[in-house]
Amino acid sequence: MGNKESSFSEAQLEAYQDCTFFTRTDILRVFDRFRGLAPDQVPYNMSYNESSMVKIPLDVLENMPELKENPFRRRICQVFSDDGTGDMAFDDFLDMFSVFSEAAPREIKSAYAFKIYDFDGDNFLGRSDLETTLKALTQNSLKTEEVKFVLDQVLEETDLDSDGMLSYIEFEHVISRAPDFLTTFHIRI
């Protein structure tokens, strides 16, 4: 590690380490990536204010190699950004990758996954949300009746109060029994 002149003060790094699931070197590496996206906008030394004010626009973020191929990239950026538009400051950026790291527990990941898949933002995963998710996954290649069949099955498996929508509790309940979720909801940076 050495005596590299750090971009953050000690207190900042401590706070970041407390609030995220990253170690020191990880935080600095994530900052390097953040800065690499827009070197002229992001200063080398970040103060407290700047870390939440200086934002990188959505279209630059969408072209990041880690997010480029993800069908949900736009929604991810919107969820993690402060104002919901998708422009992310460094705080949001760090938060996003911290949630996606390996160390984040299941509860955090499922809470954010719920928000990501909730495309219309009504705190419920309705049929339209599920349909959008499925179509994004398969690039519209499934036929209509197949989509309908899969959605019916999903609702049957998860909807406990039969209201045709998934609330957060139902989502979390079914995700805790889905073993793949934790391994696939993970981005390495």
Added chain:
Amino acid sequence: MNLPLKSDIKHLSESSLEQSTKKVKSISVHSSQVQHQRKSTRHQINLAFQKDCDIQSSSPDNVDGSKYIVSTFSSSIDVIANDNEAIDAETLKKENETNDFGLPSFKQRMQRMQCLTLRSFKAKQERAQQQVAQRVRTIIQLSETQSCINYTKRFLKGIKSMFDALIDLWYRLNFWSQQFREIEGHFGIATSTYFRFTRWLVNLNFMVFFLYLCFIYIPQLSYNNLSDYFTVVNDTGSGSFYNKMVLCSKSYKEKLTTRRANHHWLTFLDIAQGTGFLENTMLFYGFYSNLTVSLHNDFSSRNVKYNMGLGYLLTVGISFVVVFIMIVRKSSTTIKETVMDFDNTAYPLYTNAVFGGWDYCINSEKMSVYKQRIIYNEFKATLWEVKMKKKRENRSTREKSKLYLKRLIINLVVLALLVGSFYTIYLTTDYLIKNQTENLSEFNFLMVNYLPSIVISILNAIVPEIFWALSKVEEYSNSFATHITIVRAVFLRLSSVWVLVVSLYYRLHYKGRKPMDCPEENMYNVTRCCGNTLWESIIENDKLERRTVKCWESYVGQQFYKLCITDFMSVTLIVLSIKIPRRIIHHHLQHRIWVIKKLGRAKFDLPLQVLDIVYSQTVCWMGMFFNPLLPALTFIKVFYFFFLKKFELLSVAEAPQIAYRASRSYSFFQTVLLVSFIIITCLLGYMIGNLKPSMSCGPFRVYSSDEFVMFDVVTNEINSWPTVPQKIVRYFETAAFYVPAFLISLLSIYYYLAVTAGYKKMEELLKEQLKSEAHDKQFLLARVDEIIKRGQWRQED
């Protein structure tokens, strides 16, 4: 966005768990509470069918909402009730009574259900915010005062940061992360579990190697090189047996060291077979001496002794224990998921596919297109399975009986294949032992020696492919066909090593065929009398010549050494000579020749690759006792395999077509490893416990007379301890310890099983309750509608 503090997030999750358990507990409490409040037969109907819970959310901090719910509803419901006189009191009373079982009536259940989702979520949020504020306050307080607690906290923080720095350093050293990024980006996480498994095995081998280094290699080397600092005290012994042993050892050493001329070809032979000069190195068991090395120090009065035999045995035992603990620890986290998987009724197949389907790690365009195709295929396959299931249920009896007959035949064929393979291995091992004379030319001797290993490798490569083809005929569902093929392949691979060992054991451990004329005089016939196992070989004129195996442990060790080398060579050769040419041919000719295009590139089939690695590891464990350098060799080999397989995956083979579930794969790998480990341990334990050690070599020479087994080195050591510790250890051997311990462990297992069954039952009951609450909600909504309509109709009257 305020970054939530990590510990508060933990509180959040814990509090949600608490909420749900509290809900369970308070169901019964609540029913009794509400019963007291019931005044009339017209009861409170749940108005929370209105999805917005403004009534509750406008209230201040009310965490325990049960009483509040009741009071609010009684007020709002009485309003409705007053308007509708014509409510059928009887039916309402019946609907709202408590059940006979003391469970709450569905009105109470409705009240519990109301706002379950939104309200509890908001309550959790409020509580989390309160906790954050509380924490900030305490931090400010702490920073202001300079109390003792503050110092302790800072000290602990310092230690924690030191740990973090160490973990950081470890991750830096772990240069694999770059490799993993590449693999995951291109092929997704499921394939990378195979590489994670390989990396974990490398770490395991390194640990075992480190143990061996400290306790076996260094003491043995110290004898050879540092005799200035150490005096070597032989295990004292006297008598004719001891003299015989010394004589045999000397002759064995001489035979090894006075080898033939230093010809390149002969040296190569020796390296390939592990004989000659290689036999007299640290690679084989026979090199290690049965010495007790003691520290020669003028200043210390005590002698520090190191009993080589004891150290050897204990190191092997401890490394097995360490490996076992690591495997169990790794698999306990994944066994949960496996158990969940098998409970098919509860496994959310479609939800898992939708929400766990996309691999967020993928960052190459080619792979994302590929992954979408895989997901699409998976959905198609699941839908097809549903159709097949329907078709299967509609099979006529005649078709069913035909199918069962087919399956029975195929199972018999599989069994015949397995038995045939085992018999082949046994025959080749027999052939090997029978031809141990040196009358064959050098090259033939080499071929004969390698014959069992080559046969095993060929069988391991060919027979699983046959199993794949057979499983397609059997018309099982896709996942079941995969599983059964894997089980059969595992059985084949593990058992081939096992059959080799058993046939060696059978051949080398002749009972009742000791050499007859071995007098205890000075002229001790070392050719015939050293050693306690025999092999027979027929030399000229059909005369049966019996010669003893001087050092059977080294001999067995040589077989494992050959297995290890064959494994290494075969994997490398297959990649070089089969897969690379196939890729090149495919690349150039695929457009012209249809067959080549159909065959495609080599497939990176995950389960079979895993079986390869597990087989290497099994050979290592089995041979660890006879070949102390084998962990080091296996460490290098598995490390090399990682990069070889990575090269194969990225450049030569095609990614797997079937969507492998990452978690299921990892637990499968661990299970296979654990099964092979247990079998190996049992076999090895039996061999060590039952076979006599050799007289001419190894650390257990002194125990090679008829009355001893290798394990006696431990018993002798215990016997030399003072009385009290000895008595304690002896106690552990008696029945007075075993019987109560056994009973207690049985009881605790039964207790845990009963508790688990109880939890399962409770889970089912709760699920039923949730479902029925939802239905009640619908029913009561309909009732409210009806009542309102009746009321309006009445008003119009």
